[in-house]
Amino acid sequence: MSKVFVLDTNKQPLNPIYPGRARMLLSQGKAAVFRRYPFTIILKKEVSNPQIEPLRVKIDPGAKTTGLALVNDNNGEVIWVAELQHRGFQIRDALTSRRQLRRSRRNRKTRYRKPRFLNRTRPKGWLPPSVNSRVANILTWVKRLSSLCQVAAISQELVRFDTQQMEDADISGVGYQQGTLAGYEIREFLLEKWNRTCAYCGAKDTPVEIEHINPRSKGGSNRVSNLCLACTHCNQRKGNRDIKDFLKGKPDLLKRIMAQAKRPLADTAAVNTTRWKLYENLKATGLPVEVGTGGRTKYNRTIRGLEKTHYWDAACVGASTKERLITSGVKPLLIAAKGHGTRQQCRTDKFGFPSRYCSRTKFHKGFQTGDIVKAVVTSGKKIGTYVGRVATRATGSFNISTSNGLVQGISHKYCTHIHKKDGYSYVQ
Numbered sequence: 001m002s003k004v005f006v007l008d009t010n011k012q013p014l015n016p017i018y019p020g021r022a023r024m025l026l027s028q029g030k031a032a033v034f035r036r037y038p039f040t041i042i043l044k045k046e047v048s049n050p051q052i053e054p055l056r057v058k059i060d061p062g063a064k065t066t067g068l069a070l071v072n073d074n075n076g077e078v079i080w081v082a083e084l085q086h087r088g089f090q091i092r093d094a095l096t097s098r099r100q101l102r103r104s105r106r107n108r109k110t111r112y113r114k115p116r117f118l119n120r121t122r123p124k125g126w127l128p129p130s131v132n133s134r135v136a137n138i139l140t141w142v143k144r145l146s147s148l149c150q151v152a153a154i155s156q157e158l159v160r161f162d163t164q165q166m167e168d169a170d171i172s173g174v175g176y177q178q179g180t181l182a183g184y185e186i187r188e189f190l191l192e193k194w195n196r197t198c199a200y201c202g203a204k205d206t207p208v209e210i211e212h213i214n215p216r217s218k219g220g221s222n223r224v225s226n227l228c229l230a231c232t233h234c235n236q237r238k239g240n241r242d243i244k245d246f247l248k249g250k251p252d253l254l255k256r257i258m259a260q261a262k263r264p265l266a267d268t269a270a271v272n273t274t275r276w277k278l279y280e281n282l283k284a285t286g287l288p289v290e291v292g293t294g295g296r297t298k299y300n301r302t303i304r305g306l307e308k309t310h311y312w313d314a315a316c317v318g319a320s321t322k323e324r325l326i327t328s329g330v331k332p333l334l335i336a337a338k339g340h341g342t343r344q345q346c347r348t349d350k351f352g353f354p355s356r357y358c359s360r361t362k363f364h365k366g367f368q369t370g371d372i373v374k375a376v377v378t379s380g381k382k383i384g385t386y387v388g389r390v391a392t393r394a395t396g397s398f399n400i401s402t403s404n405g406l407v408q409g410i411s412h413k414y415c416t417h418i419h420k421k422d423g424y425s426y427v428q
Contacts, residue, residue, distance in 0.1 A: 002330050003079050005040040005148040006031075008047050013149045015053055016070075016079050036372070036419040037426040038080065038333055040148055054152030055079060057145055059138060060297065060314040061157060061275055063088070066138055067310030070145065073153070076322030080145075081311035082333040086137055088130035090339075095129065101352045127277055135278045137337050142282065154282050155318035158275050158291035186210070188295050190229055199257050200234040200247075207232065213261055215240040225261055292318035334427040338389070341369065364392040365412040370421030375400055375407075375414045386410065387418065389425050403427060 003016035022041055025031040034042040053072060060067035064086060070079040127135070145151060190210060197204050199211070211230035214220030217240045230238065238246045247254040282289045300316035301308070304325055311332045315325060341362075346354045362368045367390055375386045375398075388402035396412040419426070 002081070002333075005035075005038060005080075007034055007040060007042045007148070008050070009043055009045060011042065013052070013147065014043075014047060014050050016149055035148075037335075037424075037428075038082075038148065052150045054150050056153045056155055056320065057142055057151050058155040058314045058317045059142075059157065059278075060310055060317055061134070061138065061278060062086075062310060063134075065310050066134070067312070067314030068138075068141060068145075069311055069315040070149065070151075071315055071322075071325070073320060073322070075326065076324050077326040078315050078330050079149075080333070081315065081330055082141075082335055083310045084137055084141060085334070085336040086134045087337045087339060088134055091133055092128075092130040101348060104352050125277070127274065131274050132277075133337070135274060135281060138278055139281050141335075142285070146285075151287065153288045153290065153320075154285070155290040155292065155320055156275070156279060156282060157294060157297055157313075157317045158279055159293050186224060186227070186295075188298050189224065190227055193263070194229040194260070197229070198231040198234055199228040199260070200230055200238070200253070203231045203234075209235050211235050211238070213243050213257070215242070218242060228257065228261060290318045290320055331428070336425045336427075338370065338423060338425050340421075340423050359394065361394065364394050365396050367392050367398065367412060367415060367417075368421055370423070371417060372419040372421075372426070373398075373400065373415040374418050375410050375416075377410065377414050382407065382410065390415065401425075 002019075004019055004022040005016050006014040006022075008014055022031070022039075025041065025043070026033070030045065031041040031043050034040040053074065056071050056073050058069040058071055066084040066086065068082040068084060070081075071077070072079060142151075142154065187210065191208075194208075196208070198206070198208055208229040208231055211228050211234075212220045212222075213226050213228055216222075220226050243257070244254065247257070279289065279291065296319070297313050297316050300321045301312055304316065304321075304323075306312040306316065306325070306327065309332075312327075315321070315327070342358075344358055345360070346358050347356045349355045367373065369389075369391050371390050371392075372388065373390045377383050377386070386400045386402050386407050388400045388407075391399040391401070392412075393399075398410050398412055398415065400407045400410055400415075
């Protein structure tokens with residue numbers, strides 16, 4: 001099961017321990033709760049000459065969700081796993097809204113505004129804020145885990161697919177390219193390129209096979225640009241016929257398939273751009289960074305019999321993955337990036353006109369929006385216990401976002417702190 005992080009009295013990380021051991025230390029008064037998420041205790045007495053085992057942080061970056069895992073390389077034990085949900089799309093929408101509001105305001109205030117160009121230069125390595133936030137979230141958690149345990153190495157899925165291996169079979173040896181791993185690279189890429197559907201009939205949620213658009217018997221190659229996905233029925237119907245003969249009565253479908261097949265690997269390169277930015281930042285930490293591809297990750301996960309999740313993908317990143325991973329009882333911590341609020345001085349209606357004032361006071365009754373609280377309501381219509389992120393008001397009547405929905409109008413008198421605001425929400 002997921003272990004509990006332990007700090008000594010000087011806040012130096014020790015070996016993570018099992019929850020039962022942590023409960024015993026807490027009940028005996030030998031330790032206190034240091035953090036709720038991820039759960040961490042701090043000892044009240046100093047430990048002399050502790051034997052600390054090094055751990056590896058493994059990362060599977062994704063556009064919406066990133067998988068994180070802590071693994072002991074010596075015995076293959078998975079210590080801790082998490083899924084980190086990003087807010088890149090929210091940032092993109094917020095920037096779009098801000099741009100529209102500013103543009104409309106300038107049009108209302110001025111008839112003509114001299115164009116400005118000198119302030120438009122972007123620094124080298126610039127990334128859009130929506131993409132950069134994903135990199136920043138991952139780095140935040142790498143640093144946070146490094147402060148809670150002895151992190152000795154990092155593994156990152158650097159590229160979704162090994163594009164060079166797919167394009168040039170001889171780039172690093174025919175034996176590798178024709179091996180099992182190469183098949184995983186190509187299959188995983190085709191699943192992404194063709195959206196896991198049959199190219200001919202559009203069938204979803206059905207087993208698909210790799211299909212040669214131009215048959216091998218008629219001079220077709222094994223290049224990825226000549227491959228697509230087809231269900232068993234369509235694959236058998238087509239056989240070794242030319243695709244133009246097979247789709248003679250469907251010119252629109254033929255045109256779409258040929259256009260999709262000719263799509264370059266530029267889409268993959270665009271996805272990999274942010275991973276390289278993350279890789280550069282991870283290297284800057286000074287820890288050794290191992291990299292792997294999405295095909296290797298899938299291969300490692302499949303032969304170990306693990307289900308498809310972001311955190312198990314993370315545990316299987318890279319060649320350092322042990323042949324046997326100890327995963328029994330491990331439960332993921334679900335993390336969602338929420339940001340730190342807004343600097344907007346007033347709220348606007350859908351037309352962009354100011355509608356209400358936004359208070360600049362962060363703290364109300366000792367709480368601030370984003371704190372995770374526990375409210376035990378003992379009277380009134382809302383009797384019960386509620387745990388979640390709080391939205392504060394100056395009146396002292398708060399809203400709490402729980403796993404079951406939003407609860408409004410909870411008095412601050414019933415609330416106690418569980419976890420101070422850090423820009424994230426958590427579900428264990």
